[in-house]
Amino acid sequence: MSNVESRSAKRADWDQALVDIADYVCNFKIDSELAFETAHYCLMDTLACGFQALDFPACTKLMGPVVPGATLSGGARVPGTSYELDPVLAAFNIGAMNRWLDFNDTWLAAEWGHPSDNLGGILAVADYISRQARAAGKGPLTMKDVLTAAIKAHEIQGVLALENSYNRVGLDHVLLVRVATTAVVTRMLGGDHATVLNAVSNAWLDGCSLRTYRHAPNTGSRKSWAAGDATSRGVRLALIAMTGEMGYPSALSAPTWGYYDVLFNGKEFEFQRPYGSYVMENILFKISFPAEFHAQTAVEAGMTLHAQVKDRIDDIEKIVIETQEAAVRIIDKTGPLNNPADRDHCIQYMVAVPLIFGRLTAADYEDEVASDPRIDELRTKMLVTENRQYTKDYFDPELRYIGNSVQIFFKDGSSTDRVAVDFPIGHRKRREEGIPELKKKFVDSVSPRLGKKQWAELDALCADHDKLAATAVDDFMALLVV
Numbered sequence: 001m002s003n004v005e006s007r008s009a010k011r012a013d014w015d016q017a018l019v020d021i022a023d024y025v026c027n028f029k030i031d032s033e034l035a036f037e038t039a040h041y042c043l044m045d046t047l048a049c050g051f052q053a054l055d056f057p058a059c060t061k062l063m064g065p066v067v068p069g070a071t072l073s074g075g076a077r078v079p080g081t082s083y084e085l086d087p088v089l090a091a092f093n094i095g096a097m098n099r100w101l102d103f104n105d106t107w108l109a110a111e112w113g114h115p116s117d118n119l120g121g122i123l124a125v126a127d128y129i130s131r132q133a134r135a136a137g138k139g140p141l142t143m144k145d146v147l148t149a150a151i152k153a154h155e156i157q158g159v160l161a162l163e164n165s166y167n168r169v170g171l172d173h174v175l176l177v178r179v180a181t182t183a184v185v186t187r188m189l190g191g192d193h194a195t196v197l198n199a200v201s202n203a204w205l206d207g208c209s210l211r212t213y214r215h216a217p218n219t220g221s222r223k224s225w226a227a228g229d230a231t232s233r234g235v236r237l238a239l240i241a242m243t244g245e246m247g248y249p250s251a252l253s254a255p256t257w258g259y260y261d262v263l264f265n266g267k268e269f270e271f272q273r274p275y276g277s278y279v280m281e282n283i284l285f286k287i288s289f290p291a292e293f294h295a296q297t298a299v300e301a302g303m304t305l306h307a308q309v310k311d312r313i314d315d316i317e318k319i320v321i322e323t324q325e326a327a328v329r330i331i332d333k334t335g336p337l338n339n340p341a342d343r344d345h346c347i348q349y350m351v352a353v354p355l356i357f358g359r360l361t362a363a364d365y366e367d368e369v370a371s372d373p374r375i376d377e378l379r380t381k382m383l384v385t386e387n388r389q390y391t392k393d394y395f396d397p398e399l400r401y402i403g404n405s406v407q408i409f410f411k412d413g414s415s416t417d418r419v420a421v422d423f424p425i426g427h428r429k430r431r432e433e434g435i436p437e438l439k440k441k442f443v444d445s446v447s448p449r450l451g452k453k454q455w456a457e458l459d460a461l462c463a464d465h466d467k468l469a470a471t472a473v474d475d476f477m478a479l480l481v482v
């Protein structure tokens with residue numbers, strides 16, 4: 001039977017999910033000291049990740065202008081380099097380097113993701129706006145503006161992820177980076193409520209990347225630049241909206257053609273809580289290991305067991321890993337691993353390396369280390385199973401645990417203790433223990449690439465929250481230029 005109403009050209013009301021994002025970005029005032037403090041550490045941690053990635057040619061070959069010479073004097077600068085680019089391309093550069101080593105912050109819920117990916121777009125646009133303002137004799141943005149945008153981008157991405165699993169319908173979480181970046185960057189550019197609505201509707205209309213490149217047998221390096229692509233696209237959509245380009249009120253809910261019907265099995269988004277500052281306050285930092293976050297505590301357990309097993313590798317009969325359902329689904333992987341991107345999403349590989357070597361670094365995913373036959377030999381002896389309590393604690397909003405346990409059984413019938421870790425050092429419950437390590441990560445990653453005077457000024461700035469917040473964005477970014 002035909003549906004006369006479905007053929008009506010009457011414009012629909014704006015989807016409430018879009019209105020809520022625009023209301024939040026335009027009207028909500030962040031007053032949480034904890035959120036700002038955590039955002040400060042998030043900035044340091046994300047820069048550390050980006051600077052580390054500059055040691056890897058696979059990353060740096062994708063950076064710089066799209067074609068030689070296509071730079072922009074007075075444009076947005078890319079930390080750790082001398083590039084000055086238009087803000088769209090700068091966002092790709094910054095986003096790709098920050099994400100390359102799978103070492104930046106993480107949010108785990110029905111959907112997972114890395115909200116600091118949005119800093120690619122936020123830093124690029126903030127630097128561009130500030131430099132343009134200076135040239136026009138106006139005042140630049142401050143780093144508090146950057147931290148505020150980061151808190152809001154984290155919140156949009158994280159709240160959308162709490163109850164809505166995009167991965168279960170085959171879609172990649174970088175969609176949420178594009179949506180969050182689009183929203184906050186449009187506001188940074190001066191967009192009003194209507195403009196933010198227009199921009200965000202177009203972000204949803206872009207659809208979504210498939211997760212193909214994150215899973216066997218196609219795991220590859222696109223997962224390291226996909227977030228850079230998403231945050232860059234968010235900047236482009238924001239700039240388009242700022243021209244007065246129209247939006248699409250029922251981008252999500254339109255029958256047949258909207259996001260829900262096309263990509264989400266007809267299901268509307270569900271929300272656990274309103275937008276505030278919850279996500280930034282509870283963000284998970286990857287401090288100790290550049291490893292997919294569902295395996296962080298498994299790696300820590302492996303490190304704990306290293307001393308007991310390093311001289312008995314050949315005597316191991318079986319290794320039992322208990323983990324959460326999400327880890328079983330996405331990083332329980334057997335068979336040949338083809339590249340670093342394949343290895344850093346394999347829980348067996350990420351446990352084998354610390355058991356053998358007592359470490360797990362970004363370099364341990366490269367071919368030189370992966371060629372050690374002991375790694376694959378141990379992988380064949382591993383049994384990965386779901387621990388339902390770990391899964392329950394993973395989804396509990398008051399806990400947000402990411403538990404794993406590892407126990408090793410030897411051929412002579414003996415075994416190690418079962419080493420269980422409920423939450424990693426980057427968890428909010430371990431902030432007192434984790435922040436000193438985060439600061440060390442920042443120092444070790446950034447200081448070697450900067451001049452002594454330049455580093456001393458940046459280090460002092462990052463040690464003083466109030467001073468950092470009051471610093472002009474273009475002055476801060478100048479300290480990162482090499």
